[in-house]
Amino acid sequence: MSDQFLFATEVFINGLMAGVLYALVALGFVLIYKASGIFNYAQGVMALFAAMTLVGIMEGQVPFSHIINAIFGTEVHHFGWHVPALLAILLTVGVMVVFAWLVQRVVMRHLVGQEPIILFMATIGLAYFLEGFSDLMWGSEIKTLDIGLPQGGSFLIEDMTAGLGSDNFYGFFIDNLDIVATGIAVLLVMALVAFSQYTKQGRAMRAVADDHQAALSVGISLNFIWVMVWSVAGFVALVAGIVWGTKSGVQFSLSLIALKALPVLMLGGFTSIPGAIVGGLIIGVGEKLFEFAIGPMVGGATENWFAYVLALLFLVFRPQGLFGDKIIERV
Amino acid sequence: MLDASEGYTTEDGRKIGGVVMEMKNITLRFGGVVAIKDISFDIREGEIRAIIGPNGAGKSSMLNVISGFYIPSEGEVWFHGSKRPQMRPYEVARQGIARTFQNIALFEGMSVLDNVMTGRLTNMKSGLISQALWKGKAEAEEVANREIAEKIIDFLEIQHIRKTPVARLPYGLKKRVELARALAAEPKLLLLDEPMAGMNVEEKEDMSRFILDVNDEFGTTIALIEHDMGVVMDLSDRVVVMDYGKKIGDGTPDEVRNNQDVIDAYLGVAHD
Numbered sequence: 001m002s003d004q005f006l007f008a009t010e011v012f013i014n015g016l017m018a019g020v021l022y023a024l025v026a027l028g029f030v031l032i033y034k035a036s037g038i039f040n041y042a043q044g045v046m047a048l049f050a051a052m053t054l055v056g057i058m059e060g061q062v063p064f065s066h067i068i069n070a071i072f073g074t075e076v077h078h079f080g081w082h083v084p085a086l087l088a089i090l091l092t093v094g095v096m097v098v099f100a101w102l103v104q105r106v107v108m109r110h111l112v113g114q115e116p117i118i119l120f121m122a123t124i125g126l127a128y129f130l131e132g133f134s135d136l137m138w139g140s141e142i143k144t145l146d147i148g149l150p151q152g153g154s155f156l157i158e159d160m161t162a163g164l165g166s167d168n169f170y171g172f173f174i175d176n177l178d179i180v181a182t183g184i185a186v187l188l189v190m191a192l193v194a195f196s197q198y199t200k201q202g203r204a205m206r207a208v209a210d211d212h213q214a215a216l217s218v219g220i221s222l223n224f225i226w227v228m229v230w231s232v233a234g235f236v237a238l239v240a241g242i243v244w245g246t247k248s249g250v251q252f253s254l255s256l257i258a259l260k261a262l263p264v265l266m267l268g269g270f271t272s273i274p275g276a277i278v279g280g281l282i283i284g285v286g287e288k289l290f291e292f293a294i295g296p297m298v299g300g301a302t303e304n305w306f307a308y309v310l311a312l313l314f315l316v317f318r319p320q321g322l323f324g325d326k327i328i329e330r331v
Numbered sequence: 332m333l334d335a336s337e338g339y340t341t342e343d344g345r346k347i348g349g350v351v352m353e354m355k356n357i358t359l360r361f362g363g364v365v366a367i368k369d370i371s372f373d374i375r376e377g378e379i380r381a382i383i384g385p386n387g388a389g390k391s392s393m394l395n396v397i398s399g400f401y402i403p404s405e406g407e408v409w410f411h412g413s414k415r416p417q418m419r420p421y422e423v424a425r426q427g428i429a430r431t432f433q434n435i436a437l438f439e440g441m442s443v444l445d446n447v448m449t450g451r452l453t454n455m456k457s458g459l460i461s462q463a464l465w466k467g468k469a470e471a472e473e474v475a476n477r478e479i480a481e482k483i484i485d486f487l488e489i490q491h492i493r494k495t496p497v498a499r500l501p502y503g504l505k506k507r508v509e510l511a512r513a514l515a516a517e518p519k520l521l522l523l524d525e526p527m528a529g530m531n532v533e534e535k536e537d538m539s540r541f542i543l544d545v546n547d548e549f550g551t552t553i554a555l556i557e558h559d560m561g562v563v564m565d566l567s568d569r570v571v572v573m574d575y576g577k578k579i580g581d582g583t584p585d586e587v588r589n590n591q592d593v594i595d596a597y598l599g600v601a602h603d
Contacts, residue, residue: 199462200455207438207449214436217398218516219424219453 003169006161010172011292012285017178019284020185024243025257026264026276027192028236033270034196035205035229036108038119042127044258046096046234049134051241051250053095055145056138057088063137085147089238096234097227104227112222113212131255140252145245150176181243185277188239192232192273205229263311269324278322283307338375341568342583348376350412351520351552352397357406359392359576366392367403368576374520379546380554381563384573385596390556391433393573394524397554398430399423411519425453429518431509433525433556439498443508446497447484450515451476483514486548487541503534507541514545521545523555527562535559539566560597564588572596 025047032040040046056063060079069075083091107122154176162171196202207215208225215222244254260283268279287306295302314321338347352374359367367389374380382390395401396408399420408415410426418426429450438446455462455472462469484490487507492500497508506526513521526542527535539562545551557563563570564584572580572587574596580587587593 200452203445203449204452206441206445207452210438210440211436213400213432214438214512215449216400216420217424217430217432217436218449218512219421220449221419221421 006164006169006172008289008292010174011288013172013174014178015285015288016281017174017182017284018288019281020178020182020277021240021243021247021280022257022260022264022283023277023280024181024185024188024236024240025261026268026280027188027273028233028240029258029261029265030268030270030273030276031192031236032229032233034273035209036119036226037116037209038108038123039116039270040233041120041123041258042130043233043237043261044255045127045130045134046099046237047241047244047257048250048252048255049099049130049241050092050096050234050238051145051245051254052134052138052143054088054092054147054238054242055143055245055250057091058083058085058147059143061138066139067136089147089242092238093235096238097231100230100234101227103230104223108226108230109223127255131252142249142251145242145250147242147246149180149242149246151246152176154179177243177247184239184243188236189273189277192236195232196273201225201228260307263307265321266311266314267321269321272321272323275321275323283310286310338377341378345377345547345568347378347568350374351376351410352554353409354393354397355407355409357393357396357403357408359389359396359401360404365576367396367573369406370571370573370576370578371406372571372578372581374552374554375569376552377546377550378552378568379542379566380552381567381570382554382556382573383558383560383563383570385558387575388573389576390558390573391524392576394430394522394554394556397520398428398522424516427516427519428522429513429516429520430522431506431513431524431526433528435502435505435509437497437505437509437512440496442494442496443489443500443511444480444484444493446508447480447511447515448476450512451480453516479517480515483511486544487511487514503530503537506530506534506538510538510541510545514549514551517549518551521551521553523553525556525558527557527559535562542566 025043028043028046029040032038032043055061060081060083062068062076062079065077103126107126108119111119111122152175153173157174158171160171162169164171196205204215204220205225205228207218207220208222212222215225240257241250241254244257248254264276264279264283266279267282268275268277287303290306291300291302338349340346350373353371354373355371357367357370358365370393382393384390392401396403399418399422402417410428438449441449454476462473484493487510489504489507489511492504497505500508510523510526523542526538530538542553542555543566546553555563555567567584569582570580570584570587571578572590572593574592579592579596580590582590
């Protein structure tokens with residue numbers, strides 16, 4: 001096999017891995033959109049908030065320590081204990097459920113029956129609020145998140161594949177974290193699909209997304225379903241926050257990964273869980289291969305815009321995305 | 332007046348049982364508008380009870396009070412011999428009161444079968460995880476629920492469209508799917524809001540037949556709203572007539588037909 005082909009394969013595999021990470025973020029959007037017709041602008045910030053909360057709990061940080069210190073003149077920052085990762089994750093899930101309940105109670109309940117654009121605006125507000133709130137609660141400095149996920153290149157794969165090419169080829173470089181992230185994403189998707197297709201709550205969720213009145217008439221509590229949906233979205237945000245936070249540190253830019261999810265959604269369709277995955281993979285592979293093949297000719301940095309151009313093309317030719325619900329209209 | 336404890340026998344010889352639901356002095360106000368004024372009536376087990384009246388008489392409002400979508404300003408709702416506390420619509424549905432809507436409220440994106448299965452939601456008890464894995468109790472439960480759903484689909488003759496997304500169906504079939512979903516809950520009381528609205532003669536005849544068959548086969552208590560007098564008189568055992576939010580008649584179709592107030596409301600009365 002020629003080296004060029006092997007390099008392209010390596011780029012392809014890395015593209016798949018990156019795609020999985022995009023898909024993780026996109027999933028959170030799809031969930032809320034499916035169940036409530038809301039495009040949740042705050043999904044990225046929720047990932048940031050979840051990651052910050054996880055780090056904060058693990059390191060035993062005192063929440064709101066800046067305010068407490070400013071008001072009482074104290075100097076508290078840490079409780080002085082370390083919480084094991086698993087317990088911290090469970091606690092963070094709890095925090096996200098409380099957050100979901102608050103969102104429903106304070107914001108969404110008052111906007112039942114409003115236009116989608118109004119609900120969208122509400123989530124923009126929510127995003128800014130949550131951004132400030134997480135800074136206030138946990139501080140704004142960059143933190144590292146380490147819950148024991150493996151990091152760095154996989155020597156095993158590198159050694160196994162080194163013999164494939166000539167002496168200039170050193171084997172595939174694949175990040176362990178990406179491999180683990182792929183496994184997590186696969187599990188998460190399987191769980192979500194099983195949940196929404198086979199369980200009573202999943203069926204109720206799809207029903208609520210379709211027609212509020214009809215859902216009420218068959219005995220579904222809208223409030224309960226919405227709290228559930230925001231909780232699940234919070235959980236997905238946590239998973240995305242963990243993976244991205246481990247990769248590039250927990251900091252403000254984490255909330256911007258939401259922007260990368262947009263083209264993924266346009267490709268896969270806003271209403272399809274498998275669509276989010278396939279869309280993520282296409283974007284991931286597409287932008288890496290494009291950078292590899294065309295990048296050098298145009299001076300590189302194509303990764304910054306490739307996904308958006310692809311999304312634009314899709315908007316023109318197939319607005320519902322690859323897997324999105326067809327818009328059926330009887331005339 | 333009929334006694335609350337014992338029933339009566341209809342003309343065609345069906346036995347009607349005791350009171351299932353009783354509305355006591357219901358008044359419903361929207362701001363200054365009085366939609367329902369001090370109305371009382373009962374619905375008995377196994378009967379087909381109609382609420383009729385000209386447009387704007389408050390029929391749909393009454394149905395919405397029964398199904399919990401509106402909360403009456405005054406008056407009490409009694410269900411199975413006890414006063415019903417203030418409830419949300421989904422809690423009413425869980426009590427065994429299913430309904431259809433005048434303007435059809437179906438899950439347009441789902442197939443007919445899925446729509447009917449949502450009617451079974453309140454009857455599913457197994458845990459989240461076993462449902463997701465399709466193991467143990469959940470599997471048996473899903474199969475049992477599916478059987479009931481299929482039976483109703485057969486009964487209403489919509490087998491051929493089981494897998495069709497509801498959005499693709501014509502109006503008359505949508506009405507039938509909505510009836511199927513309500514029936515799937517095996518309701519103690521079935522509320523039909525203008526089941527014949529917007530249908531042609533043939534579809535109306537089909538729907539009438541289904542309503543009679545449902546009542547006959549499953550013994551379902553049915554309360555329906557309709558403003559097509561002809562249809563109602565053929566279908567129902569007892570009729571409540573409303574006009575401008577007030578009750579102006581209550582009794583068998585024959586009694587109602589000969590009631591002077593009812594004739595005035597429908598044909599108009601000379602003002603002199």
